[in-house]
């Protein structure tokens with residue numbers, strides 16, 4: 454990697470002290486994510502995927518190790534608005550229109566009214582929701598609501614997009630479509646994406662790099678570099694030999710990570 458990594462973790466650990474004793478959510482995590490990479494985190498429940506994303510976003514504080522985001526501490530990166538965050542539930546305010554929801558971070562950040570309007574229009578069109586700005590969230594399907602929440606995370610044009618199982622609650626057909634759209638959007642914007650998922654096909658279809666994690670303690674079991682072409686990928690790439698090979702490798706990694714636990 455010639456350019457400096459956008460996200461760099463070394464020996465990163467986070468132990469939660471709970472009533473039942475310490476929980477090692479992350480243990481000695483080493484990872485570099487370069488600019489423009491699409492990195493998926495996959496692994497069984499409790500292996501620390503969300504915790505790792507939350508550390509990047511300065512929503513959790515690691516108990517040991519080093520983590521930099523754009524060369525800064527996560528807290529500095531948060532203040533510099535280095536990332537947008539998309540949660541599993543769309544989390545739109547029901548009393549605000551779609552445009553009003555997408556505009557919210559811009560209002561908080563003090564963008565001018567003109568700039569707000571221009572940015573809202575641009576990102577709604579990026580996620581294929583032009584013309585829906587005046588609707589309320591309940592008037593949109595689940596997939597459209599999730600697209601609106603992606604637009605909100607894109608509105609201030611952060612370099613990094615953190616996505617925690619954004620499509621987990623959607624049916625497979627909608628999910629396929631959003632996967633395809635997300636890849637196009639990523640190619641068009643060259644953002645760096647960290648994406649949590651439980652789905653092997655989703656991880657393989659989307660990613661340039663797949664981080665296979667295992668639980669107790671939460672750690673990286675294996676990092677798989679994708680050999681699929683970078684950029685938009687047709688959905689039927691999932692039938693290709695190359696795709697199936699990578700999916701197999703991820704499945705084996707998940708299995709081995711589990712076996713280690715027993």
Ligand SMILES: Nc1ncnc2c1ncn2[C@@H]1O[C@H](COP(=O)(O)OP(=O)(O)OP(=O)(O)O)[C@@H](O)[C@H]1O
Pocket residue numbers: 469470471476477478496497498499500501502503504505671
């Ligand atoms: N605030 C907290 N206090 C105590 N324990 C926590 C806290 N947050 C997470 N944990 C524990 O840390 C471990 C890792 O949790 P995390 O949510 O990161 O896992 P995950 O891989 O994202 O799981 P899932 O796939 O279910 O979302 C789990 O054992 C979880 O119970």
